[in-house]
Amino acid sequence: xxxxxxxxxxxxxxxxxxxxxxxxxxxxxxxxxxxxxxxxxxxxxxxxxxxxxxxxxxxxxxxxxxxxxxxxxxxxxxxxxxxxxxxxxxxxxxxxxxxxxxxxxxxxxxxxxxxxxxxxxxxxxxxxxxxxxxxxxxxxxxxxxxxxxxxxxxxxxxxxxxxxxxxxxxxxxxxxxxxxxxxxxxxxxxxxxxxxxxxxxxxxxxxxxxxxxxxxxxxxxxxxxxxxxxxxxxxxxxxxxxxxxxxxxxxxxxxxxxxxxxxxxxxxxxxxxxxxxxxxxxxxxxxxxxxxxxxxxxxxxxxxxxxxxxxxxxxxxxxxxxxxxxxxxxxxxxxxxxxxxxxxxxxxxxxxxxxxxxxxxxxxxxxxxxxxxxxxxxxxxxxxxxxxxxxxxxxxxxxxxxxxxxxxxxxxxxxxxxxxxxxxxxxxxxxxxxxxxxxxxxxxxxxxx
Amino acid sequence: xxxxxxxxxxxxxxxxxxxxxxxxxxxxxxxxxxxxxxxxxxxxxxxxxxxxxxxxxxxxxxxxxxxxxxxxxxxxxxxxxxxxxxxxxxxxxxxxxxxxxxxxxxxxxxxxxxxxxxxxxxxxxxxxxxxxxxxxxxxxxxxxxxxxxxxxxxxxxxxxxxxxxxxxxxxxxxxxxxxxxxxxxxxxxxxxxxxxxxxxxxxxxxxxxxxxxxxxxxxxxxxxxxxxxxxxxxxxxxxxxxxxxxxxxxxxxxxxxxxxxxxxxxxxxxxxxxxxxxxxxxxxxxxxxxxxxxxxxxxxxxxxxxxxxxxxxxxxxxxxxxxxxxxxxxxxxxxxxxxxxxxxxxxxxxxxxxxxxxxxxxxxxxxxxxxxxxxxxxxxxxxxxxxxxxxxxxxxxxxxxxxxxxxxxxxxxxxxxxxxxxxxxxxxxxxxxxxxxxxxxxxxxxxxxxxxxxxxxxxxxxxxxxxxxxxxxxxxxxxxxxxxxxxxxxxxxxxxxxxxxxxxxxxxxxxxxxxxxxxxxxxxxx
Numbered sequence: 001x002x003x004x005x006x007x008x009x010x011x012x013x014x015x016x017x018x019x020x021x022x023x024x025x026x027x028x029x030x031x032x033x034x035x036x037x038x039x040x041x042x043x044x045x046x047x048x049x050x051x052x053x054x055x056x057x058x059x060x061x062x063x064x065x066x067x068x069x070x071x072x073x074x075x076x077x078x079x080x081x082x083x084x085x086x087x088x089x090x091x092x093x094x095x096x097x098x099x100x101x102x103x104x105x106x107x108x109x110x111x112x113x114x115x116x117x118x119x120x121x122x123x124x125x126x127x128x129x130x131x132x133x134x135x136x137x138x139x140x141x142x143x144x145x146x147x148x149x150x151x152x153x154x155x156x157x158x159x160x161x162x163x164x165x166x167x168x169x170x171x172x173x174x175x176x177x178x179x180x181x182x183x184x185x186x187x188x189x190x191x192x193x194x195x196x197x198x199x200x201x202x203x204x205x206x207x208x209x210x211x212x213x214x215x216x217x218x219x220x221x222x223x224x225x226x227x228x229x230x231x232x233x234x235x236x237x238x239x240x241x242x243x244x245x246x247x248x249x250x251x252x253x254x255x256x257x258x259x260x261x262x263x264x265x266x267x268x269x270x271x272x273x274x275x276x277x278x279x280x281x282x283x284x285x286x287x288x289x290x291x292x293x294x295x296x297x298x299x300x301x302x303x304x305x306x307x308x309x310x311x312x313x314x315x316x317x318x319x320x321x322x323x324x325x326x327x328x329x330x331x332x333x334x335x336x337x338x339x340x341x342x343x344x345x346x347x348x349x350x351x352x353x354x355x356x357x358x359x360x361x362x363x364x365x366x367x368x369x370x371x372x373x374x375x376x377x378x379x380x381x382x383x384x385x386x387x388x389x390x391x392x393x394x395x396x397x398x399x400x401x402x403x404x405x406x407x408x409x410x411x412x413x414x415x416x417x418x419x420x421x422x423x424x425x426x427x428x429x430x431x432x433x434x435x436x437x438x439x440x441x442x443x444x445x446x447x448x449x
Numbered sequence: 450x451x452x453x454x455x456x457x458x459x460x461x462x463x464x465x466x467x468x469x470x471x472x473x474x475x476x477x478x479x480x481x482x483x484x485x486x487x488x489x490x491x492x493x494x495x496x497x498x499x500x501x502x503x504x505x506x507x508x509x510x511x512x513x514x515x516x517x518x519x520x521x522x523x524x525x526x527x528x529x530x531x532x533x534x535x536x537x538x539x540x541x542x543x544x545x546x547x548x549x550x551x552x553x554x555x556x557x558x559x560x561x562x563x564x565x566x567x568x569x570x571x572x573x574x575x576x577x578x579x580x581x582x583x584x585x586x587x588x589x590x591x592x593x594x595x596x597x598x599x600x601x602x603x604x605x606x607x608x609x610x611x612x613x614x615x616x617x618x619x620x621x622x623x624x625x626x627x628x629x630x631x632x633x634x635x636x637x638x639x640x641x642x643x644x645x646x647x648x649x650x651x652x653x654x655x656x657x658x659x660x661x662x663x664x665x666x667x668x669x670x671x672x673x674x675x676x677x678x679x680x681x682x683x684x685x686x687x688x689x690x691x692x693x694x695x696x697x698x699x700x701x702x703x704x705x706x707x708x709x710x711x712x713x714x715x716x717x718x719x720x721x722x723x724x725x726x727x728x729x730x731x732x733x734x735x736x737x738x739x740x741x742x743x744x745x746x747x748x749x750x751x752x753x754x755x756x757x758x759x760x761x762x763x764x765x766x767x768x769x770x771x772x773x774x775x776x777x778x779x780x781x782x783x784x785x786x787x788x789x790x791x792x793x794x795x796x797x798x799x800x801x802x803x804x805x806x807x808x809x810x811x812x813x814x815x816x817x818x819x820x821x822x823x824x825x826x827x828x829x830x831x832x833x834x835x836x837x838x839x840x841x842x843x844x845x846x847x848x849x850x851x852x853x854x855x856x857x858x859x860x861x862x863x864x865x866x867x868x869x870x871x872x873x874x875x876x877x878x879x880x881x882x883x884x885x886x887x888x889x890x891x892x893x894x895x896x897x898x899x900x901x902x903x904x905x906x907x908x909x910x911x912x913x914x915x916x917x918x919x920x921x922x923x924x925x926x927x928x929x930x931x932x933x934x935x936x937x938x939x940x941x942x943x944x945x946x947x948x949x950x951x952x953x954x955x956x957x958x959x960x961x962x963x964x965x966x967x968x969x970x971x972x973x974x975x
Contacts, residue, residue, distance in 0.1 A: 002478050003497040003552065004471060007505060008559055014508040015528040022525025024616070061523055062935035063628050064901050064920070064928055071926030072866045076890040078792065079783020080861040080877055088871040089863070116529040 022059075029054035030118070053115040150250045158244025167243035175241060181234040182227040190224040256294040257378075258340045259285060260332050262351040263314065265301045266323045269354050273385045276422055277352035278315055280383055284350050292346065298335055302328035304358070308335060323356045325403060326364040333372050342376050349373070349380045355401025362406035369407075374414050382407055382419040463762045469563035474498070477567050481575065484756045489749065489830055491579040494553040494593065498574060501556050506542050507531055509556060513732075514546050516554065517600045519607035519724075521623050547573035549581040549735070551593040564770045567763070571753040576746025583838045584741075586734035595648075596731060602649050603724045610717050622718045625939035626704060626725035632903050633704030633726040634733045636896075648727065652720055659716055692910055699904040702726070703918070703940065706905045712914065713945035722943070737841045737896050744798020745837050747779060748806075751799070781858065792893075797858075801845070804854045805833055815852055842894035850890065852883045862886050867925055901928055902955075914946040921955045928952070933964060941966040 023030065033052040083089075154167055197217045201209045209217060261281045263274070281297075288295045299314035300306055303321035306328040332349065340347060357365070374380060384404055400408070404419065411417045463480055464473045478498070485491045501509070511528035512518035535542060544565055548554040555573040557566055581587050592599075611619045626633070693699070700706040707714070708722040735742065754775075758768045781796035782789040805823070808816045809832050812824035823832050836845060855878040862876040862885055876882030876889075892898050907917040918940065920928055933950065941948045950964040 002475070002482070003495075004474060004478075005497060005499045006471075007499045007501045007556075010501075010505065012502075012504055012508075014505070015511050015525060017520040018511060018522065018525030018528055020525070021520055021522035021616070021620070022529060025522040025525075025620070059526055060935070061624075061627060062932045062939070063631055064903055064933055064936050065631075066899075066901055067927045067929045070867055071922075072864075072868075072924040073926060074862055074864045074875060074889050075893060076792075076860050076862050076886055077784035078781055078858045078860055079785065079789075080859040081783075081785075083861055083874045083877060085874055085876055085879075085882065087874040089874070091865075091870065091872055114526070114530070116533050 026054060026059055029059075034118075052118055055114070059114055148250055149247045152246045152248035154243045155246045156240075156243060158246070162244045162247075164243045164245045168237065168241050171241040171243065172237045175238060176234065176236070179234050180230070181236075182231055187224065187227050187231070190220055190227065194220050194224065256296070256344065257288050257292040257346040257348060258296040258298060259288055260298045260300060260335075260347070260349040261314065262300050262302070262328045262332060262349065262353075264303070264323055264325070264328075264353040264356065265314075265317075265319045266303045266356065267320055268323070268356050269385075270387075273352075273354060273387075274315060276385050276424075277383070280352060280422070281350055284348070284381075288348060296340070296345075298332075300328050300331050300335070302331070306331040322358060324358045324361050325353065326361050326368055329365060329368040329373060333368065336373075336376060347377045349377055351380070351382045352385060353382070353403055354386065355384045355403045357402040357406070359402060362402060365403070366406050366410055369410050369417070370414065374410075374416055377416060380417045382411075382417070384419065384421045386421055386423050460761050462764055463567075463757070464563045464767070465764060467562035467564070469566055473563055474566060477563065478570055478574075480757060480762055481567065481571050481753055484753050485571070485575040485579075485749070488756060489575075489752060491575055491749070491834075492582055493575055493578040494551045494582055496570075496574045496578065497552040497554045498570065499554060499556050500559055502559055503535075503542055506546070506556065506558055507535060509546055510542070514548070515600055516548065516556075516597070517604055519604045519623075520611075521627070522620065523627060545569040545573045547577045548596075549577075549587060549591060549593055549731075550596050553578040553581065553593075562770070564763075564767045565774065567757070567767075568750055568754065568771055568774055571750035572746045575753065576749035577742060579749065579834075580738070580742050580745045580837055583834065584734070584738060584841075585839055586737055586841055590734050591731050599648060599727065603728070606652075606724065607721065610721065614717065619721070621942065622721045623725070625943050626722050628936045628939045629704050629707075630725055630729040631900055633702060633722075633729040635702050635705070635730070648723075652723075655720070656716055689907070693907060696905075696908060698908075699906045699919070701904050703903060703905060704729070707940070707943045710908070711944050714943065718943075734841075737843075740792075740794040740798045740801075740842045740894060741837065741840065741845050742798070743795045744800075744802045745833070747775075747795055747799035748802035748833065751775065751803075783859075792890075800854055800858065801849060802833060804851050805829065805836065805849055808851065813853070819851060820849075843891045843896075846887065846891040846894055850887045852878070855883055855886055860886050860890065862889050898923070906951075914944075916940070916944050916946065916948045918948060918950050920950060920952045922952050922961060923955050930964075934966075937964060937966045941968065 030052065033054045154164055194217065197209060197213055197220070200213065201207060208214070259281075263269075263277055265274075285295065285297060297311070298308060299311055300308050301314050301319070302323075302325065303319050304324045304327065305321075308331060309317075328351075336342075336347065369380070382403075384401065407417070407419050411419050463477050469477075478496075485493070507528060509516065510531050511524045513524075518524065542558065544558065544561060546556045553574065555569065555578075557569050561569065581593065587593070607619060607623075696706070696710060704722050704726040708719045708726065711719075714722075754763075754768070754771050757763045758765075763771075779793070779796045779799045781793050781800075806829040808820055808824050809826050809829040812820070817824045826832060836849060840848065858878075860878055861874055862882065864873045864875040866873075876885035878886065902921040902923070904919050904921070905916065906919045909915040909917075918937075920933075937948055937950050946968050948966040950966075952961045952963070953959070954961055
């Protein structure tokens with residue numbers, strides 16, 4: 001007796017429940033692996049690299065079994081080529097390669113590490129978990145002021161420009177049929193018949209029609225008079241036929257953001273420092289990209305004067321000169337005013353510097369920030385990149401740089417402004433997290449420098 | 450097979466090419482069934498062949514081959530790993546999975562060629578099926594009728610527990626139970642033939658009994674007042690004996706003991722232990738007969754495919770394809786081959802079955818001396834069926850491994866003594882060595898030697914409820930320490946009080962070393 005069952009159409013993913021339980025179980029490890037990945041690999045890999053390795057320890061399923069070595073044991077092997085009883089063989093060292101030991105362990109697959117693949121979404125979700133953009137709720141999608149126009153059906157009144165011809169004509173046609181408005185063709189038909197009869201009369205010697213024709217002509221004349229009267233009384237298009245396209249203003253969620261990258265490119269910034277700044281910018285970009293449909297990036301570099309440049313120039317071209325930070329802020333203000341009105345754009349700014357500034361410039365920067373930039377920005381982050389060797393010095397209060405001194409009061413006064421120090425690549429991610437952590441407001445109060 | 454029967458008129462081929470549809474599958478099955486039932490006279494459960502996709506095969510893989518299974522993260526882990534391995538091409542998928550149930554369910558993959566499907570049907574639907582139905586271990590230990598219903602019950606029950614008590618609570622119990630799965634079988638005293646339908650009824654009754662007999666008064670009873678201290682040695686000993694008798698100690702089935710006696714477990718936790726134990730018990734015969742089972746299936750598929758070919762039902766091309774698959778399945782790497790990873794149960798099993806066939810049909814003098822009762826009896830299939838019914842791997846090797854096969858596979862025996870800096874070749878495939886090699890190979894297939902000998906020996910009922918577990922060390926082979934510690938932690942978690950693991954020498958009975966788990970560790974989390 002045989003039953004053949006075709007199970008191919010059965011619902012797939014029977015293991016989904018198991019996979020979810022597995023992910024739950026390994027959550028801590030997976031998160032750690034993801035963070036390690038971010039710390040050690042280049043930022044650009046984040047979007048592609050999605051295979052992770054987690055330590056098998058907590059995923060290990062222990063059981064009682066014999067140790068692989070020790071004690072007296074024996075085992076049978078196949079494929080003897082040269083051995084005779086009594087031959088001695090050196091004990092193979094380490095691992096189970098080749099001869100000997102492997103058979104001795106009936107069980108025990110060493111699960112030191114466990115590699116598997118996360119989908120890109122799973123990966124990024126874990127990466128961004130419990131990160132939240134600041135003020136996102138405040139300027140939540142509902143409260144945006146931008147609107148777009150969308151069709152919203154038809155109405156019986158409106159401006160002639162919005163007249164919907166098709167709808168209007170459809171109504172008019174229905175009304176004309178309903179009220180039996182004669183068509184032009186019908187009238188023409190009647191006229192032709194009358195003309196034909198009249199022509200007939202002229203051809204006759206008597207000049208008169210026969211009696212039946214006479215009657216017909218009278219009927220026709222009466223008909224045509226009635227038809228013309230109706231035609232006049234029933235308009236082709238009546239005001240009640242007209243329909244107008246209706247439009248509505250729908251609030252348009254503001255899903256675009258612009259990110260200003262400001263960087264000091266004067267000689268005091270080394271390549272490594274720039275590299276660090278770059279990582280920070282890229283991480284910010286990735287993050288914004290996830291939250292907004294569209295993210296613009298504006299690169300502004302400055303020495304003693306500032307200019308908007310492309311990415312390549314921003315990171316890789318060298319410039320010499322002094323350092324006046326306010327020029328960059330001025331430039332940012334200008335670009336914002338020209339191209340990024342606040343009702344359409346969410347504005348984020350990130351500034352990286354080694355902290356040098358022209359000594360008299362501090363007050364100007366503070367003023368620009370507090371009065372012009374911060375009110376329009378969602379968030380402004382300043383990271384100060386210091387040499388690893390100098391980090392020690394700056395950990396004390398006296399070691400504050402010129403820019404830090406100027407910015408610190410602003411940060412205390414304004415929750416939209418945050419500042420942090422970074423010395424090496426591994427610092428980037430923690431700093432980033434701290435800057436954007438959900439409870440940033442509380443954290444910031446603790447930031448002094 | 451070697452018999453050449455020229456059919457009077459060439460019958461039509463069952464199939465040509467690689468593609469198949471349900472009609473060819475059915476026709477092929479019928480032809481195979483004809484040979485299996487009428488020529489080999491196999492005794493099988495009704496067959497149910499299920500066609501599945503590779504994804505579904507992966508699903509089935511991860512839940513230990515069963516069509517339904519409760520959810521647990523370890524299955525997810527296996528799925529994730531197999532998925533990666535399969536996608537990267539490190540590992541292929543099995544051509545089939547067969548389930549010891551009635552009807553016997555075989556899963557075949559849709560992408561198999563028709564030759565492969567024929568091979569799979571012959572192998573699983575008749576070879577394994579016959580073995581499941583006739584082998585004494587399966588008869589005694591498993592309930593082919595009830596397994597699917599029982600798994601259904603287990604799945605629902607555990608899902609219900611997850612709803613009621615939360616994922617974490619259920620996961621903790623399952624983790625612990627899985628760690629002890631191998632110690633959750635009765636090795637020596639086999640229970641009555643299991644009836645899984647009765648299990649459901651029993652679970653209901655247990656819950657009902659607990660509800661009915663609950664009496665808060667028990668809680669108020671005074672504790673046992675007297676300490677053991679003032680008892681003399683004699684009475685103390687008697688007490689120990691009494692206590693051990695009361696708990697039925699020593700008990701080899703740790704899960705059973707915990708299910709029945711762990712003081713702090715809830716009813717549902719006990720039920721989960723029971724579920725894991727029942728499933729472990731269900732798989733126990735498969736572990737003990739792996740080599741024979743595969744040998745039987747390989748022998749059957751080889752006989753059937755040859756018979757199909759001899760009858761002219763399959764083409765030479767199909768036969769070539771079959772031989773290619775077959776020889777890959779029964780390939781045995783030699784010990785110094787990088788591919789070597791122990792004896793291939795398919796290879797050894799198939800070689801032994803073929804060898805027995807040869808001994809029955811065409812014995813040498815040596816065979817007559819070694820196997821006087823079967824040599825030359827000319828009933829190879831009957832002889833094999835007897836063996837399949839009444840042996841397991843260990844006893845089968847001990848009984849039937851012939852000197853010729855040992856020579857053919859060039860088996861040799863290595864002594865690995867802790868006292869010696871070298872390995873030593875103890876015996877090879879010669880007159881002096883045959884019996885030694887055979888005995889050693891049989892021991893390697895003895896699950897009670899492979900798996901550690903663990904028993905619950907005592908409970909300190911009057912003191913701190915310390916549980917004593919004994920590992921009897923044979924030949925100085927210890928437990929893997931870190932593993933044992935973790936597993937001990939799981940026992941402690943289920944028991945709820947301290948646990949001591951003692952390693953005892955099997956000859957002297959002296960305690961070699963101890964490992965403790967204290968309930969304080971439990972507080973800090975394992």
